[in-house]
Structure formats: structure tokens, C-alpha cells
Amino acid sequence: MISLKDRVALITGAGGGLGRSHALYLAGLGAKIVVNDPGGGVAGSGENRSPADETVALVRQAGGEAIADYSGVETMEGASRMTAAALEAFGRLDIVVNNAGILRDASFKKQTDDDWRRVLDVHLTGSRNVVKAAWDHLCGRKYGRIVMTSSASGLYGNFGQTNYGAAKLGAIGFLNSLKEEGEKYGIKINAIAPMARSRMTESILPADVLEKLDPRFVSPVVAYLASEDCAVNGQCWAVGGGSVSRVAIVEAEGCRLPADEGFNAEAVAANLEKITDLGNAKPLANLMDASAKLLR
Numbered sequence: 001m002i003s004l005k006d007r008v009a010l011i012t013g014a015g016g017g018l019g020r021s022h023a024l025y026l027a028g029l030g031a032k033i034v035v036n037d038p039g040g041g042v043a044g045s046g047e048n049r050s051p052a053d054e055t056v057a058l059v060r061q062a063g064g065e066a067i068a069d070y071s072g073v074e075t076m077e078g079a080s081r082m083t084a085a086a087l088e089a090f091g092r093l094d095i096v097v098n099n100a101g102i103l104r105d106a107s108f109k110k111q112t113d114d115d116w117r118r119v120l121d122v123h124l125t126g127s128r129n130v131v132k133a134a135w136d137h138l139c140g141r142k143y144g145r146i147v148m149t150s151s152a153s154g155l156y157g158n159f160g161q162t163n164y165g166a167a168k169l170g171a172i173g174f175l176n177s178l179k180e181e182g183e184k185y186g187i188k189i190n191a192i193a194p195m196a197r198s199r200m201t202e203s204i205l206p207a208d209v210l211e212k213l214d215p216r217f218v219s220p221v222v223a224y225l226a227s228e229d230c231a232v233n234g235q236c237w238a239v240g241g242g243s244v245s246r247v248a249i250v251e252a253e254g255c256r257l258p259a260d261e262g263f264n265a266e267a268v269a270a271n272l273e274k275i276t277d278l279g280n281a282k283p284l285a286n287l288m289d290a291s292a293k294l295l296r
């Protein structure tokens with residue numbers, strides 16, 4: 001049995017959609033939840049306490065424990081308030097689920113500086129802020145589970161989402177390095193790239209697809225990655241509609257060009273197939289692994 005009994009989880013953006021689903025599922029496994037959400041629209045405008053309050057009420061109705069926090073992740077002050085709320089209410093913090101998000105979609109031609117900055121602030125800097133605010137506590141207790149929320153948009157691309165895609169792939173760059181730093185403190189950091197019905201996707205995906213994408217087909221994966229039993233570190237899993245699969249950045253086996261005058265643009269063109277063939281591509285553990293491959 002996977003249990004989160006006595007664990008304390010901070011879930012950002014848990015006032016609705018996936019975050020609410022995570023809160024209910026993790027609470028069902030025994031975790032005490034800090035439901036963070038300032039409310040507001042999909043684009044991040046406005047504030048409203050009722051989404052977070054409603055999630056707290058739902059967790060309590062189901063017999064769980066939860067408190068609300070209405071701070072925004074985009075400032076360090078907000079992030080510090082959330083972690084302080086966890087410590088004050090429950091005396092500890094074990095799990096951070098970075099789920100908060102907004103959309104400011106526009107083609108690159110039409111994207112404003114504000115569209116770029118706000119999306120990066122919430123998704124990337126916001127995730128960093130919350131982890132930063134929790135970090136000393138997690139390191140001090142030599143235990144932690146962090147779940148980042150990436151997106152197929154960042155992993156693969158989507159028209160009109162250069163800001164969102166950059167932020168969501170940034171989450172993977174962040175965890176790639178943090179996994180190296182957290183290991184000695186018993187901290188594991190992984191990511192999901194979810195696909196689920198929510199206010200974010202209801203205007204994008206067709207109704208018959210949305211029907212199959214209940215958020216409850218994502219939250220058990222978050223619970224596993226947030227549990228003591230989690231056996232992976234530094235991974236990203238694509239999750240939705242009942243499907244779960246690892247996503248990895250891989251490097252092709254490639255080829256060795258002559259390390260003399262023969263190393264020229266023509267040789268690159270002549271070896272295009274070998275350079276780009278992903279047949280024997282492998283994920284690499286870290287920068288040292290990458291440089292070892294290069295030198296081999």
C-alpha cells in the first residue's frame with residue numbers, strides 16, 4: 001500500500017482542476033494538505049479565496065486535514081508564507097507539488113513582454129520560489145518529495161505557447177540539476193507532463209477527448225512520486241486518460257568525424273543520417289555522463 005500518513009503536502013494552485021484532484025487524492029492517502037491558490041482567471045488576473053476554501057472543505061468532508069493559503073507563487077514572500085503556513089499548522093513539510101499555472105497564449109508576433117514575463121514568473125520562477133522556501137527545511141529533515149508540472153507544450157511544442165513552453169521545459173532543466181543536489185538529503189524531484197480536463201483545456205481540446213481526461217487519471221501518479229516508495233529521481237512522466245509513460249531527453253549514438261581538417265561542414269552533411277539517427281539513443285544521467293560519452 002502506498003501511504004502518505006503523517007506527511008504534509010503543499011500543493012500550489014490547488015483551488016481547482018488538477019491541483020484540487022491532487023489535494024483530494026493525497027489527502028485520501030493520509031497526507032495533510034496546504035491548499036494554495038490565490039484564485040483568479042486562467043490568465044492570472046484577479047483574486048478569489050473561494051477556490052482554495054472549497055478544496056479545503058472537500059478534503060475535510062472526505063475526512064482529511066487541510067488548510068488554505070491564498071499567496072501567489074510568483075514572489076518569494078508568497079512562497080515563504082505557504083511553507084510557514086505548513087509548519088505552523090502541521091509542524092513539518094514533506095511534499096511540494098508545483099502545480100500552479102496560468103496561460104497567456106499568443107503567437108510570438110503578438111506576444112507582449114508582459115505575456116512572456118507573467119507566464120515565466122508563475123510557472124518557472126514560482127516553482128523555484130516554492131522549492132527555495134521549503135529547501136532548508138527538507139534538507140534539515142533529510143527527506144523530501146518534489147513534483148514539478150511540465151507540459152507536452154514545453155516538451156514538444158505548441159503554436160502560440162513560446163512563453164508557456166519555455167517555462168514548462170524550464171521546469172525540467174531545473175529538476176535535472178536539483179536532483180543532483182537533493183540526493184544526499186533524501187530529496188527526490190520528478191515531474192509530470194499531464195493531460196487532463198480543466199478550465200485550461202476545455203476550450204482547446206474537443207469534447208470527446210476531454211471526456212476521457214478526468215484529472216483523477218493524473219493524481220495517483222503524483223501521489224506515487226510524492227511517496228516514500230517513489231523509486232525514481234529526476235524523471236518526467238507523461239500522464240493522462242489512464243496512460244503513464246516516461247519522457248526523456250535522449251542523445252543519439254552519433255558518429256565520430258575525423259579530428260583534423262576532415263572535420264568540416266561537408267563531413268557534417270555527409271553524416272547527417274548517423275548524427276540524427278535515434279535508433280540507439282539513450283538518456284544521460286547528468287553533465288558528467290554526457291561528457292564521458294563525448295570523450296569515449
Ligand code: NAI
Pocket residue numbers: 012013014015016017018019036037038039040042044051071072073074098099100101102122126149150151152193194195196197198199200201
Ligand atoms: P487550472 O487553471 O484549473 O489550475 C491552475 C491553478 O493555478 C488555478 O487554480 C489558479 O488559480 C492557480 N494559480 C494561478 N496563478 C497562481 C499563482 N501565481 N500562485 C498560485 N496559484 C496560482 O488548470 P489545470 O489544467 O488544472 O493546470 C494545473 C497545472 O497543470 C498547470 O501548471 C498547467 O500548466 C499544467 N498542465 C495542465 C494540462 C492539462 O491538460 N490540464 C496540460 C499540461 C500542463
